[in-house]
Amino acid sequence: MIEIKNLTKKFGKLVVLDGLDLDIKSGGIFAVLGPNGSGKTTLIKSILGMVIPNSGEITIDNISVLKQWEYRNEINYLPQIANFPANLTVVELIEMVKNLRPKKSNENELITLFGLTPFLNQKLGNLSGGTKQKVNIILTFMFDSNLIILDEPTNGLDPVALIHLKEIIKQEKEKGKTLIITTHIMGLVEEIADEIVFLLDGKIYFRGSVADLKNQTNQTNIEHAIAHLLTKENV
């Protein structure tokens, strides 16, 4: 579904993505892992067109997405930090995003699921971080798109909301959607991810399933497996 070829991105002298090649097949949950600053978010943002790569090619369903914008109608994106215009109410924000994406949406179901009904007419500036993240999640999942990108989706969520989130992710997967997730919560990766990509210094360091990773590193615990990958690198 997504094909990335020779993707390079530099911020000044710092090389964040260094000739990265990656193809992601349709369907399933794809976790992008890596230490801080390894280029996870940059990779995601490159796909979304928020970061403009220095060189390389990104295609989705064999169509180049660089400098395009219409394709984003088929992507749902959950940003890392949930911050919205402080003076809009939740309803207004949802209406606005719906307005910007002329597409069918099922926000009401999600609003009930996350218990946001009492907050609907409050200004976003007055909401707590967790509530904002719930709004963020609703905005992401209310549309029916084939590609869903989640950047640290668990930030600030209470356990109940976390369970709901996992359920939604699983449901989407069952519908045959492609999900790309970055996270530091290894438990989540182990629980849901079909495939893992481990980035280090802008390159793919490992790719495969959770089982592959454990096999390759001879570790039973995924966190240890990751740590092992990193120490091997240092050796």
Next chain:
Amino acid sequence: MFKIIKYSFYDLMRSRWSYVYFAFYFALGFVLLFLNNDINKAVITLMNIIIVLTPLIGTIFGVMYYYNSKEFTELLLAQPIKRNRIFLGQYLGVSFSLALSLVLGLGVPFVIYGLFNSPAIFDFVLLLITGTFLNFIFVALAFNIALSNENRIKGFGYAILMWLFLAVVYDGLFLISLVIFNEYPLDKISLFATMFNPIDLSRILIILKLDISALLGYTGAVFQQFFGTLLGMIISFVVLSFWVILPVGRIALKANKKDF
């Protein structure tokens, strides 16, 4: 893009700052009219305030809005919208809401005071038009600075410095160089120099109306032609429009290249 303008505008129209700004101009209008007791005089005092404060407020608001809505911008960037439309939309949203605060804030007191029956109405309208222009220009300049500076403290600092430079320092350097090169013919150069500062340009535009009697006291033929005919007004407005178009153009360009 209109959707973005609409939401930015709504957002700002509901923020406390829009009301503070509106209330400030509203109070200013009444205080000036109360103190001067004469629309004509109030218009002159107002001019001094408008050409200094509108740019300052536009600058601060522009930078503040840009940095404060950064995450929101990222949300928008993930939506199927063309990039520069997001920024132009936000820019126009801020500019329109500030312009509205200015026009209503000052307009209401003056209208209550009997503006429509006063010959000063044209001067006043010109003042509001110039104020609106300055507003659009300085919000655009502020957006440019903010777009080029990730660090918001730095961005804020540069924006204030820019205002200080254009509002005060530029004129100081200008005056000093005119006095130093006193022996040379300076009229063309001095007219030229005003074009490079939107605050000076707006000032000229307003004094063309308010102080034309004084401006015509200068003997230079170029001045005479510039001030004595419609030419001065037309050129000033055209250049002022460039002062809007160029920074806005840069916003669009910069927005297309920037990473978020």
Next chain:
Amino acid sequence: MRFFLILFLLVTICLQANTIKVCESCKIKTIKEAILLAKDGDTVSVKKGIYKETKINVDKSIYIIGEDYPTLDGQNKTESIFAAKAIDFVISGFIFKNVGLSYTKEIAAIYVSNSTNFNIKNNVLEDVFYGFIIQSSNFGLIQNNKITGKSINETTSGNGIHVWKCKNLRIEQNIVKGMRDGVYLEFVNNSFISNNTSQNNVRYGLHFMFSNNNEYHHNEFRENGAGVAVMFSKSIKMHHNTFHFNWGAASYGLLLKEINDAEIYDNIFEQNTIGINIEGCNRISYKNNHFIRNGWALKFRGGCYKNIFEFNNFVSNAFDLSYNSKLNDNKFEANYWSDYTGYDLDKNGIGDVAYRPVKLFSYIVNNTPETLILLRSLFVDIINFSEKVSPVFTPDNLIDAKPLMKPIEL
């Protein structure tokens, strides 16, 4: 007895003034003919129509009255239409057209010389070169005439009312537009000029030269090339006049040059490039004048002593005062200055701090005129303020020690 009575009646009938009618269908068809027939005291009544006559000599005490505005067509001949030289005459109610012009001969619609007790009124002069030329005459009334010209520059234009070497004239309620000088007075004494409107003239709305003991009041002067000029004259009273919209590098509301002992009060100077330009003037009293939104309210060009400015309003002028020499001998006291920012703690209506009418920027503009372009800039306000706090360039002693807190009523 009856005989004497009849004789007396006959004599009075004979002596009684006659009215001679002039019209196209009348027995007498030209004004010249009528004047020839007229005796002193007769009236020549000219009916509506067009009369192509020039050089009509008025040499008798007669009344020449136009009924319903007959038109006198000068056919652009180089001759005046009326040439009057008489005692007791009236010319009234005519329209003058196509009056000739000459750069060598003195030609006007009405040319008056060596006359006394005359009255020129209710005439309309269209596109004339010179309107009236009055010379060496006394006791004349020039009233309610309307004079228009199409002057473009000074050298090829004439004056509306041109008066030379006269005494005891009254020039009232005339409207003069588009001439060189609206009203020009040279060697004219003891005369009154009032309630006239003089506008859009190429040079001066009103021009005094070497004329003493005159008074002009309640006139309006607007949009004249150079305003009103009073030069080389003594004891002139100027009051209740309005000078406005006189714009240009050499334009003034009022230009005073070599004037002594004049009184200037209750005038309005509004939106002129220079309100009053003062050069070589002594002992002039300025009272209750209103200077509103002029470029320079007062501009001194030197040689001025013992002038007194009190109870004047200076409102929203770009510059209240500018000077290029010492101004020590002139007094500014108890004026209202709209730029005054002082306070009045004892509430007596007089500001507690003195006002300095000369700003630093005014001094800079005097030296480098191009700096005018920085008028009302924030930087200029800042340097003006610092100069106010500690004067360096502007004279220390040029102050209004008793500035008024409220403007004088109009």
